Amino acid sequence: MSALSQAQRTKGDAYLQEGKSTLKKSTWFASSTEQKYEDAAESFTKAANAYKVGGWNDEAGAAYQRAAELYRDKLKSLNEASKCLSDAGECFKKSNPTEAVACYRSAVTLLCDAGRLNQAAKLSKEIAEIFENDGAAEEDGNGGGGNPAIVAAIASYQQAAELFEMEKANSQASSCLQKVAELSSGALDPPELLRAAEIYESLGRQCLESNLLKYNAKTHFLNGILCHLANGDSIGASQALTRFDSLDYTFADAREGKFAKQLVECVEAFDPEGLATACFEYDRISKLDPWKTSMLLKVKRSIEGSAGVGGDGEDDIDLT
Structure with missing residues (x-):
């Protein structure tokens, strides 16, 4: 423990005690009561700042929470309360993710209320x-599910x-x-591939409405087709391919469009070797990211299963 860290802890403790003592004071008028809560909230905030500088994240988060409660419940200041809750979440995120989520969610509610x-x-x-x-x-710890x-x-x-x-x-x-x-599509078990396909299509359509983003539509459309194919729906993929060709006249001749067409043809022909070759050629120019690779593995497994090709699992599947 460094001298700075310990010094900040001492300073934080002092401010925290100051805030608690302030709350115990008796007041007779509404104005003085409000001032008492403002002074206490300020002391708790100072304590939180001191703790944060010293690396005492749990203590800082708890102090921010004390300040937030006063701003929200006693002073009716949604802006200050949401800021303190957000700061508390930032501190807790480093040591207590569950508490961080609780603080962030409370802040979201207040921010929405404040517009x-x-x-x-x-x-x-x-x-x-x-x-x-x-x-x-x-997932790394228990193997998914x-x-x-x-x-x-x-x-x-x-x-x-x-x-x-x-x-x-x-x-x-x-x-x-x-x-x-x-x-x-990639992390849920079972995956919601149709939902993902619809989102990718929607994103592609939105891109086409902007001159700056229209070139991104091709990637979204390819991802949508991959979702249909991974879902075992070559008909849906083929229909999507036709839609995308009509929406974006450049899609058919683009690398993404040609790749999508090859994939659909290979699935319809139950041709896992052709699919692997298409993936290899595409990967040489445009590197396949982990998500696309996982979708293509699903596609290839479905082809091999339909064609009666043996295989013991994902480790036996080589896209390249």
Whole structure:
């Protein structure tokens, strides 16, 4: 423990005691009572700041919570209360993710009540990221299966997207929806591939409405087709391919469009070798990310199963 850390702990303890003593004072008038609560909240905030500087994250978070309670319940200041809760969540995030989520959620409620939707959206995204990281760690530890943390992450990303959309923050909303699609299709067990396909198609259509973003539509459309194929629905994939060709006249001749068409043809022909070759050629130019690779593995397994090709599991599948 460094001298600075201990000094900040001592300073934090002093401010905390000052806040507690202030609350015990007797007052006779409404104005003096309000001033008492303001002084106590300020002391708790100073304590939290001192603890934070010293690296005492749990103590800092708890002090911010004390201040938030006064601002919310006694002083009716939603802005100050939400700020303290947000600061508390930031401190707890380093040591106590569960408590951090509770603080962030309380802050989101207050921010929504105050009409500060953009900040509420950012905190909802923060909550989603905590759950996503927790879900990834849980999956690494137990080998997958039902994962409540991933379900919670998806719900929080969805909430963040809706709040961003209300504020016309379309790029942030799209980013959150991409996470919903990615986690729904790649991290849930069983996956919600149809939901993901619909999101990717919607995102692609939105991109086409902007001259700056229209080139991103091809990636979203390819991802949507991958979801249909991974879901064992080559007809849905073929229909989607036709739709995307009509929506974006450049899609058919683009690398993504050609790759999507090859994949659909290989699935319809029950041709796992052709699919592996198409993946290898595409990967040489445009590196396949982990999500696409996981979808393609699902597609190849479905082909091999339909064609009666043997295999003991994912480790036996070589896309390249």
